[in-house]
Structures are given as C-alpha cells and as structure tokens.
Amino acid sequence: MAEKKVEETASDARAERTAAKLAKQIGAFAKKHGGAEGQLAYIGQMGTRIVLVGEDGTWGDLVAPTHAIAVSAAGKSGITLHESFDGEFAAKVRTGPYEWTRMAGIQVGGPSNG
Secondary structure (H helix, E strand, O other): OHHHHHHHHHHHHHHHHHHHHHHHHHHHHHHHOOOEEEEEOHHHHHEEEEEEEEEEOOEEEEOOOHHHHHHHHHHHHOOEEEEOOOHHHHHHHOHHHHHHHHHHHHHHOOOOOO
C-alpha cells in the first residue's frame, strides 16, 4: 500500500512539473503575441493538443501527454479555453505563405516543403 502511495506521489509530481513547463511555454507565446486563447483537442494515445491563437492571429500548438495535464497547464497560464475551434475564435487565425504552400502541397499536389 505504501509503495503505491509513493508511485502516485512521484507520478503526481511529474505531472505537475510537465503542466508547469507547458504553462510557461503558453505564457511565453501569449506574451510574444499580445495575449492568447486556446482549445484542447484529444489526439488519442499521444495525449491532448493545446492549440493556441495569439491576439495578432499567430497560431501554434503544444502537446500534453494527458488531457488532465493540458487542462492544468492552460489553467496555470491563465488563457481562455474554447470548447471548439470554430466561429470567432477560428476567424482570429492568420495564415501566411508557409501554411498556404504546405496546404497546397498536401492537398492538391503542390510543391513539398521537405
């Protein structure tokens, strides 16, 4: 019983460190882009994707190993979370030449990026 308690404590501490590291990265993104909002997307066994959109329209993402860690990181960073990536939130995203080239390369046989 005590062994299990020690494992849980170590696991909890590891999850807390991971959430704190992600929160720091989210905060740095928000600071660089005039603030940020986010949305969490479950990506299977890989974890949960934290999609970030800055006030300037720049977007990026991070991956947390679990949904609970993603929620904790977003909470620690203070960003607003959206339930879905649509409407006014999605409209804030600004794409540039890289994204358009990449999308064309994937979807309609355009030039590859690699």
